[in-house]
Amino acid sequence: MSVDAPSVRPFLFSEVTELVSRGGGCGGCFDAEVNAEWTIGGKPNGGYLLGMMGRAAVAVGAHDHVIAASAHYLHSPVPGPVVIEATVLRAGRSASQLRARLSQDDEACVEALVTTSHLTSTDEPYWDEGLPPLSQVAYEDCTRLVPSTPDGLRVAIMGQVDVRLEPESSAFKTGRPTGTGELRGWLALPGDEGFDPSSLLFAVDAFPPATFDIEYSGWVPTLELTVYVRALPSPGPVRVLQRAQLIDGQRVDESCYVWDRTRRLVAQGSQLAGIRLG
Amino acid sequence: MSVDAPSVRPFLFSEVTELVSRGGGCGGCFDAEVNAEWTIGGKPNGGYLLGMMGRAAVAVGAHDHVIAASAHYLHSPVPGPVVIEATVLRAGRSASQLRARLSQDDEACVEALVTTSHLTSTDEPYWDEGLPPLSQVAYEDCTRLVPSTPDGLRVAIMGQVDVRLEPESSAFKTGRPTGTGELRGWLALPGDEGFDPSSLLFAVDAFPPATFDIEYSGWVPTLELTVYVRALPSPGPVRVLQRAQLIDGQRVDESCYVWDRTRRLVAQGSQLAGIRLG
Numbered sequence: 203m204s205v206d207a208p209s210v211r212p213f214l215f216s217e218v219t220e221l222v223s224r225g226g227g228c229g230g231c232f233d234a235e236v237n238a239e240w241t242i243g244g245k246p247n248g249g250y251l252l253g254m255m256g257r258a259a260v261a262v263g264a265h266d267h268v269i270a271a272s273a274h275y276l277h278s279p280v281p282g283p284v285v286i287e288a289t290v291l292r293a294g295r296s297a298s299q300l301r302a303r304l305s306q307d308d309e310a311c312v313e314a315l316v317t318t319s320h321l322t323s324t325d326e327p328y329w330d331e332g333l334p335p336l337s338q339v340a341y342e343d344c345t346r347l348v349p350s351t352p353d354g355l356r357v358a359i360m361g362q363v364d365v366r367l368e369p370e371s372s373a374f375k376t377g378r379p380t381g382t383g384e385l386r387g388w389l390a391l392p393g394d395e396g397f398d399p400s401s402l403l404f405a406v407d408a409f410p411p412a413t414f415d416i417e418y419s420g421w422v423p424t425l426e427l428t429v430y431v432r433a434l435p436s437p438g439p440v441r442v443l444q445r446a447q448l449i450d451g452q453r454v455d456e457s458c459y460v461w462d463r464t465r466r467l468v469a470q471g472s473q474l475a476g477i478r479l480g
Numbered sequence: 481m482s483v484d485a486p487s488v489r490p491f492l493f494s495e496v497t498e499l500v501s502r503g504g505g506c507g508g509c510f511d512a513e514v515n516a517e518w519t520i521g522g523k524p525n526g527g528y529l530l531g532m533m534g535r536a537a538v539a540v541g542a543h544d545h546v547i548a549a550s551a552h553y554l555h556s557p558v559p560g561p562v563v564i565e566a567t568v569l570r571a572g573r574s575a576s577q578l579r580a581r582l583s584q585d586d587e588a589c590v591e592a593l594v595t596t597s598h599l600t601s602t603d604e605p606y607w608d609e610g611l612p613p614l615s616q617v618a619y620e621d622c623t624r625l626v627p628s629t630p631d632g633l634r635v636a637i638m639g640q641v642d643v644r645l646e647p648e649s650s651a652f653k654t655g656r657p658t659g660t661g662e663l664r665g666w667l668a669l670p671g672d673e674g675f676d677p678s679s680l681l682f683a684v685d686a687f688p689p690a691t692f693d694i695e696y697s698g699w700v701p702t703l704e705l706t707v708y709v710r711a712l713p714s715p716g717p718v719r720v721l722q723r724a725q726l727i728d729g730q731r732v733d734e735s736c737y738v739w740d741r742t743r744r745l746v747a748q749g750s751q752l753a754g755i756r757l758g
Binding site: 297310384412417428445449451470 | 552575579599600
């Protein structure tokens with residue numbers, strides 16, 4: 203099938219979130235680099251930044267996996283060097299809590315709180331009847347997004363990650379949104395890298411705003427993003443549902459659900475974002 | 481109609497979240513007191529603690545209303561004195577971000593990030609079709625919860641706040657949960673105090689766990705709680721929907737929706753909690 207080939211080389215998630223310990227007096231301080239291709243209109247994706255911060259939290263804390271992360275966005279960094287500082291707030295037996303800050307040129311850009319623990323991938327869920335229905339459309343029957351919006355904004359990140367929307371969720375691309383406020387499809391990382399709890403922090407923010415299925419609005423900047431990681435994902439692409447609930451006072455909330463190929467719910471996100479509607 | 485009268489005097493939300501500035505070297509430090517009646521089995525309600533922290537954030541920041549708050553719970557304080565420290569991370573034109581910490585005897589209990597802004601109550605929502613359907617059962621047709629669980633745990637807070645469940649949501653009280661994982665009803669504060677953005681932080685955690693409508697499990701401790709305040713509420717009680725989505729790995733996530741008497745969605749919550757099922 204025909205897809206839009208990226209015009210630049212793929213940058214792996216593990217590569218664009220690489221951390222170099224600063225050592226010295228700050229054990230939890232890392233140098234990192236915001237990649238210019240993981241951006242929307244030149245601004246880095248919020249889930250990508252949180253994924254970096256999740257990696258820092260796991261590197262510093264006593265537990266392997268992020269299970270909950272909440273980020274408040276202060277100021278968008280530009281591509282280039284950033285510093286991430288992770289601080290252990292409490293190291294418990296079954297879970298730890300950490301604080302993480304991402305800054306650039308000494309200006310705070312993102313603050314996050316992270317709870318880490320140990321996830322398993324073997325057990326079945328105990329009860330899952332409160333989840334939205336799982337879509338049945340196959341990966342092969344979805345169409346990859348191109349790296350630009352309907353009004354010509356460059357969305358470089360879509361040249362990196364493989365976001366494929368179901369035919370019904372693609373209506374906005376021709377100016378005819380369904381009005382339902384839902385986008386369904388698949389997500390794969392560059393180089394088909396497998397997902398882990400840190401990259402799932404990105405996955406819940408990878409899709410376009412679900413409001414595109416209501417009305418196109420330009421940039422929808424994330425103000426707050428909360429992610430729960432529920433299980434270790436199986437290898438391969440993940441199925442995503444991005445859903446808007448309420449647009450009020452020029453803000454929208456969106457929920458996101460991420461299932462792995464075994465149809466297990468592996469991550470959930472909720473975000474509050476600014477929107478130029480209403 | 482007959483309700484269970486509280487055995488102690490009502491303690492208003494404004495009273496149990498009262499802050500006394502410490503002054504001196506710490507402009508954002510406050511003394512507060514966790515009220516022994518705002519507890520479940522002797523432990524304070526998590527939303528109540530976040531409500532205190534929201535008040536501290538508003539007292540310190542440049543904006544009037546909390547619009548987003550995310551808390552990670554480290555260690556449950558006991559009733560008695562606590563210290564809340566609020567720090568401005570960024571003071572913007574239309575919004576500010578703050579960090580808040582609640583500690584007791586120098587031990588960190590709750591860490592939160594808070595975004596504040598200015599909410600209005602006049603405009604209509606622009607789009608609200610992604611919200612769950614609003615229940616139609618009147619306040620008068622709901623039954624007030626008593627201050628104890630089916631297995632005899634004292635839930636002192638139910639002697640303070642007025643949580644009324646719809647008949648269909650009350651099935652768990654007689655050992656016959658519906659299995660839907662939803663609790664619907666009404667919430668009023670002691671003394672019929674009106675809600676504001678800080679008490680809405682409590683409102684999204686006021687109901688019993690929605691998992692009681694699946695299977696009774698004892699205490700369900702909140703690990704993370706995120707709240708979005710969407711509009712200033714009208715006076716009077718609020719309508720609440722508490723909904724479980726997934727129980728997996730001895731954790732459950734719950735969503736909460738809060739509408740005011742004018743049927744406007746005024747707050748949304750999501751939480752991850754521990755649960756002894758599975």
